[in-house]
Amino acid sequence: MLTQTENNKRLAKNTLLLYGRMLLTVGISFYSTRLILANLGIDNYGIYNVIGGFVSMFYMVTSTMTQAVSRFLTFELGTGNKKKLQQTFSTSINILLLLSLVVVLLAETVGLWFVNYKLNISPNRMNAANWIYQFSVLSFVCEMISVPYSASVISHEKMGAFALVTILKVLLTLGIALMLSVSPIDKLVFYGILVLLISISIQLMYWIYCRKHFHECKYSLHIDKNIFKSMFGFAGWNFLTTCASMLSSQGVSILLNMNFGTAINAARGVASQVNGTVGAFSKNFTTALNPQITKSYAAKEIEYTKLLVCKGAKFSYLLLFFIALPCILEIHFLLSQWLKEIPPYAGVFVQLSLIYSLVEVLLGSSETLNRASGKIRNFQILVSITQLLILVFSYFTISVTKNPIWTVAITNIFYLLIFIPRVIINKPFINITFTYYFKKVLSGILIMSVLSIIISLIPVYYLQEGWSRLIIVSVISTISIIVFSYLFVLTKGEKLKILNFVQYKLSRK
Known part of the structure; x- marks a missing residue:
């Protein structure tokens, strides 16, 4: 290695x-x-x-x-x-x-x-x-x-x-x-x-x-019969989750269509497109990182694998949060500039979808570790059951509340409920406990996120919606995330590397 x-x-x-x-x-x-x-x-x-x-x-x-x-x-x-x-x-x-x-x-x-x-x-x-x-x-x-x-x-x-x-x-x-x-x-x-x-x-x-x-x-x-068996078994459990995900997603779309018409489906489509585009900013990092997690685990470099998993979670979240925060705060203005006619509930759907992505990105590197171990059965069963429960609960909440927002809110709620199980499911492989994960990743992320949101909301409340406010919110949120990430998210080693890099660049001028 x-x-x-x-x-x-x-x-x-x-x-x-x-x-x-x-x-x-x-x-x-x-x-x-x-x-x-x-x-x-x-x-x-x-x-x-x-x-x-x-x-x-x-x-x-x-x-x-x-x-x-x-x-x-x-x-x-x-x-x-x-x-x-x-x-x-x-x-x-x-x-x-x-x-x-x-x-x-x-x-x-x-x-x-x-x-x-x-x-x-x-x-x-x-x-x-x-x-x-x-x-x-x-x-x-x-x-x-x-x-x-x-x-x-x-x-x-x-x-x-x-x-x-x-x-x-x-x-x-x-x-x-x-x-x-x-x-x-x-x-x-x-x-x-x-x-x-x-x-x-x-x-x-x-x-x-x-x-x-x-x-x-x-x-x-x-x-090779052994490889064939292992690969098909691995793909089979993945296929289970893919089918459950498709059934849940298409089922919710049909429920929305039957109860609220095609306009709600358009709103869901807008949310999906925005979420996919914004999510690409962190996906590039995970695409580059994932092979290193798998290789280090295969080489039995356990401590380095733990480091990569935590680093992947932190930096994937930060890369997404930089773009997601101003989008969440200014989504109505952004949609008004992009679309001639905004589908009803599109803004709320986008906001809730981005929040869901921020939660999911914290577990991306953990999921890569789970795939690297090859022991994916329990993880895939957990996610598949969650997907099907989302469909079932969406049906009942739509029937009772007649409010389409609950379909996205339920997804967020269920994935928050299984957040801890999805972390500790990898404990047998590299001994990552939730306490360890909270200390190394979540505690700093939560403090940084709360403080950045509070400061970024100030211009939203005091300024009129428009391009000027969008620019100000974007600048303030970016500066806030950088400052609070340095203070609460980065480790001493990561801070030292940044300082050395800045000093090196300044010395060359």
């Missing part, structure tokens, strides 16, 4: 690379979507999204296998067993090929029937819809097979390559958006062909890079 100093440098470098990727891709993605919508038209774009949304159900398999493959590859990198690392890679490829075959069989039978006889698509566009469906299925297969390659890149912490491929994908999508205006055939079909070509291109990029840089990325037909 590398020294902690080298790991910290690599972590900082990878985080910056991922932030650069995010800042570049978000703007291009929004512009590309605008061009695609303009060139395809609302009906064609709607057809593509309803077909893509149907095929996306199969991505539950991909998401669970991605976590499983990434965990096992990263773990073997940490142990240094090169032979088992290569066996793990080949076994994961073969598993995904088998799953792809199953998905294709389902897609070409039940799925094809559903598209042609159940989806509400104009008869004169059914031919194009069927082409899009076939392209979407092929794109799914390409992305599924590329999982071990992209997981290898992340496991080796080559975030520069990962960021570059992501940027190229976004640029290629922009190219599609520009080419649609000169399509030689049906625009929707042409769009589907180009999206498929991008999926194939991305797969080739990962394949070429991994074959060149990683010795384990050599395919063989051999399937």
